[in-house]
Amino acid sequence: MAETKYIFVTGGVVSSLGKGIISSSIGKLLQARGYNITIQKFDPYINIDPGTLNPYEHGECYVTEDGLETDLDLGHYERFTGIRTTHANNITTGRIYKNVIEKERRGDYLGKTIQVVPHITDEIKRNIKQLGIKYKFDFVITEIGGTIGDIESAPFLEAIRQFKWENEGNAINIHLTYVPYLSAAKEIKTKPTQSSVKQLQSQGIQPDILVLRTEHHLDDSIRRKVANFCNVAPDAVIQSEDMPSIYQVPVNLQNQGLDEIILKKLGLPVGERPGLGPWRNFLDRREKATEEVHIALVGKYDLQDAYKSILESLAHAGVYNDHKVRTHFINSEQVTADNVATLLSGVQGVVICPGFGQRGIEGKITAARYTREHDIPTFGICLGMQMMVIEFARNVLGYADANSREMDETTRHNVIDIMEEQKAVTHMGGTMRLGAYECDIRKGSRTWEAYGRQEKVFERHRHRYEFNNHYTAQYEQNGMQCVGINPESNLVEIVEIPQLKWYIGTQFHPEYSSTVLRPHPLFMSFVEAAIAGKQPC
Numbered sequence: 001m002a003e004t005k006y007i008f009v010t011g012g013v014v015s016s017l018g019k020g021i022i023s024s025s026i027g028k029l030l031q032a033r034g035y036n037i038t039i040q041k042f043d044p045y046i047n048i049d050p051g052t053l054n055p056y057e058h059g060e061c062y063v064t065e066d067g068l069e070t071d072l073d074l075g076h077y078e079r080f081t082g083i084r085t086t087h088a089n090n091i092t093t094g095r096i097y098k099n100v101i102e103k104e105r106r107g108d109y110l111g112k113t114i115q116v117v118p119h120i121t122d123e124i125k126r127n128i129k130q131l132g133i134k135y136k137f138d139f140v141i142t143e144i145g146g147t148i149g150d151i152e153s154a155p156f157l158e159a160i161r162q163f164k165w166e167n168e169g170n171a172i173n174i175h176l177t178y179v180p181y182l183s184a185a186k187e188i189k190t191k192p193t194q195s196s197v198k199q200l201q202s203q204g205i206q207p208d209i210l211v212l213r214t215e216h217h218l219d220d221s222i223r224r225k226v227a228n229f230c231n232v233a234p235d236a237v238i239q240s241e242d243m244p245s246i247y248q249v250p251v252n253l254q255n256q257g258l259d260e261i262i263l264k265k266l267g268l269p270v271g272e273r274p275g276l277g278p279w280r281n282f283l284d285r286r287e288k289a290t291e292e293v294h295i296a297l298v299g300k301y302d303l304q305d306a307y308k309s310i311l312e313s314l315a316h317a318g319v320y321n322d323h324k325v326r327t328h329f330i331n332s333e334q335v336t337a338d339n340v341a342t343l344l345s346g347v348q349g350v351v352i353c354p355g356f357g358q359r360g361i362e363g364k365i366t367a368a369r370y371t372r373e374h375d376i377p378t379f380g381i382c383l384g385m386q387m388m389v390i391e392f393a394r395n396v397l398g399y400a401d402a403n404s405r406e407m408d409e410t411t412r413h414n415v416i417d418i419m420e421e422q423k424a425v426t427h428m429g430g431t432m433r434l435g436a437y438e439c440d441i442r443k444g445s446r447t448w449e450a451y452g453r454q455e456k457v458f459e460r461h462r463h464r465y466e467f468n469n470h471y472t473a474q475y476e477q478n479g480m481q482c483v484g485i486n487p488e489s490n491l492v493e494i495v496e497i498p499q500l501k502w503y504i505g506t507q508f509h510p511e512y513s514s515t516v517l518r519p520h521p522l523f524m525s526f527v528e529a530a531i532a533g534k535q536p537c
Contacts, residue, residue: 004132005266006171007141008160010205012148012196013178017213018249020073022176022240023143024080025250029259031081032274035138038131039077040089041070042124043145044152048094051432059305063462063512064089067435073143075309079316079515080250088134091127093152099123116155124159125166148175148199161204172265175200175207176240179214179222188216190226197230208265209236209258217241236261247516248283251276278517286319293323293531296344298330298367298384299353300360307353310381313514314351317527320519325527335363340370349377349502349530352384354462354509358407365391377502377529379522382463385505386416389467389495392480397471406465417468419491433461437486439493439508445483447494447504450525459493459508467492467507502529 007026011019020041027037047053050061051069060072070090077085100123104114112119132140144160146153164171177193193212200207210232212218218239227234238256243249253259260270295314297307304311311327318325330343332353344350350371352364364387371378372391380388386404393402393415401408404416436458441448443455451457469490472482484494484506497503506522514520 003170004129004137005139005268006128006132006163006167007139007262008164008171008173009141009143009176010148010157010160010173010200010207011144011146011176012200013192015147017176017178018240018246019143019145019176020076021246021249022174022211022253023073023141024076025253026174026258026262027077027081027083027139027141028250028276028279029254029274030139030262032276032279033259033263033271036136037081037139037141038083038085038089038135038137039074039081039141039143040085040091040128040131041073041077041143041145042127042156043071043090043092044150044156045092045145046094046097046152047092048098049090049092059303060308061462062309063434063460063509065436065458065460069434069462071145072305072308075312075512076246078512079312080247082515082517088127088131091124093155096120096123096127096155117158120155121159121162124156125163128159128163148196148203154203157200157203157205164205169267172208172262173200173205174209174211174262176211176213179212179218179226179239181214181216188214188218188222190222190229193226194229197232201231207232209238209261211253211258212237212239214239215242236265245283245286247279247286250279251283282319282516285322286324289319289322289324291323292326293318293321293349293527293534294326294328294347295349295351295527295530296328296330296347296367297351297353298332298335298364300332300355300363301353302329302331309509309511309514310351310353313511313520313523314527316514316516316519317523320524321527321531323527323531330367332360332363332367335366337366340366343367344370344376347376348533349379349526352378352380352387352505354382354384356383361387361407365394369395372497372500372503375500375503377526377533378504379502379526380505381511382461382507382509385495385507386465386467388503388505389415389475389480392475392478393471396478396480397474404465413471415468415471416465418465419489432464433466436460437493437508438488439484440487441494442481442483442485445481446496446498446502446525447483447522450504451521459506459510460512461508463507467495501533502526 009023049069062070062075064085066086068087074085177196223237227237314325368388368391393399399413402413403411405414482492493507495505510520510522
C-alpha cells in the first residue's frame with residue numbers, strides 16, 4: 001500500500017463497552033488479509049501514564065517491551081494480534097501537554113500564544129501520524145479513550161476531525177455505542193445511539209461505521225432504523241453481541257463483513273475472505289475443553305482487571321492443555337495460618353500475585369509456605385516471587401525477621417533489597433526496572449525445560465526491589481535454586497525448588513508476553529503441572 005490508512009475508534013453512551021476488544025479484533029481481521037497493522041490508545045486523563053494509578057482506579061498497568069507503563073488495552077492489542085507495542089502506542093493528555101509545554105519552554109513556537117487549537121491538536125495529530133510514517137504500517141488503528149461528551153476527550157475529537165479532512169480518503173471513524181434492552185417494556189432502544197451519534201456529529205465527525213454493543217440480537221429492522229437516523233449505510237451498522245469469550249469477537253465481526261466494509265470505505269480491494277484458521281482452531285479447542293483445573297490467585301486487589309493479563313495467560317494455557325481454567329480470587333489480607341488450608345482446598349495450583357506495598361504481604365507469605373510444605377504447584381510473579389523468597393528465608397534458612405527493605409527498613413535480613421544505584425532517585429517510578437531484560441536460564445532446571453530448553457530469554461519487568469545476592473549461596477545450599485540470572489547486572493530473575501512438583505518464582509512478568517496463538521511457556525508448564533496434580537474422579 002502506498003499510503004497508510006487510519007482508523008479511529010470512538011465510544012458513546014457508556015464507558016467499558018469494549019473499544020479495546022473491537023480495535024484488537026479489527027487489527028486481527030486486517031492482519032489476516034496480509035496487512036501490517038498497529039494499534040494505539042489515546043487516554044484522556046492528565047496522568048503522564050497509568051504507572052502511579054491505583055489498580056482500583058484504572059485496572060492493570062501493562063508494560064511494553066521498551067519500558068512504558070500503559071493502559072491495559074495494550075495487552076488486548078498484543079494478545080489478539082501478536083504485535084509488540086512501544087511508547088508510541090499509548091498517549092495520555094498528560095504526555096501531550098507535557099510535550100507541548102517542553103517545546104514552548106525551548107522556544108520552538110517562536111513566542112506564539114500556546115492554545116488547545118492548534119498546538120495541542122497538532123501534537124495529537126503528530127502522534128497519530130508518526131507511527132505510520134516511521135514504521136510504514138498499512139493501517140494505524142487509534143482508540144480514543146473515554147466517552148463522547150466527556151470534557152477531557154474534546155481535544156482528541158477535534159484532532160481527529162481535522163485529521164479526517166486533511167487525509168480525506170485515508171481515514172475513517174468507527175463509533176461504538178450501546179443499545180440497551182428494557183426488560184419491563186420488552187423493547188430494544190436505539191435512542192441512546194442516536195443521541196451519541198448526534199453528539200459526535202456536533203463535534204464535526206460523521207461516523208463511517210457503527211458497531212452496536214448489545215446483549216440481545218438486533219434484527220435487520222433495528223439496524224436499518226439506526227442507519228437511517230445516523231446517516232450511515234445499512235451494511236455499515238454492525239452488531240457486537242455478548243459472547244462467551246472475547247476471542248470470538250473477531251469471528252463475529254468477520255461474519256458480518258466488517259473488514260470488507262472497512263476496505264471498501266478506504267478504497268482498497270476486498271478480495272477473498274480469509275479463513276482465520278489458527279484462531280478458529282484455538283476457539284474450537286476452547287469449546288471442546290470440558291475438564292476443569294482450579295487455580296487460586298492470592299492477591300490484594302479484589303478486581304478482575306487488576307490481574308487481567310494473568311487471567312488471560314492462564315486461559316490461553318488452559319486451552320492448549322485442553323482444560324478450562326477456573327480461577328478463584330483469595331484476598332491475601334484475609335489469609336492466616338489458621339485458615340489457609342481451608343481457603344486453598346480444592347485448588348490444583350496457586351499464583352502468588354504481583355503488587356506494590358505492604359498491605360496483604362503476610363497472607364501471601366503464609367500461602368507460599370502452605371503450598372511449599374504441601375507440594376502444590378505454585379507460580380510467584382514479581383512481588384509474589386519475593387514473598388516466596390522471604391518465606392523460605394524465615395522458615396527454612398531460620399531468619400525469622402527476613403523481609404524486603406520495601407516493607408521493613410530495619411530488617412537485619414533484607415533478602416529483598418533495592419540496588420545501590422537506585423537509592424538516589426527520588427521520582428516515583430524513577431527507581432523502577434521497566435521493560436524487557438535478558439535472562440540466562442540454568443541448563444537442566446525445571447524452568448529451562450518449561451522454556452523448551454532455551455538458555456536465553458527476554459522478559460518484561462515492572463519492579464523496584466531485587467533479590468539480595470548476598471544470600472544466594474544459602475538459598476542454593478538449602479534447596480531454592482537461583483536458575484535465572486540477568487547477565488549484565490547478575491540480578492536473580494528466577495527461583496525454583498526442583499524437589500517440588502512445580503514451585504517457581506519470576507521477578508519479571510511473563511503474563512505480558514502471552515498471546516492467543518503463542519501462549520507463554522511458563523504458564524503452559526504451570527497449568528500442565530496443576531492438571532497432573534488433579535485427584536482422579
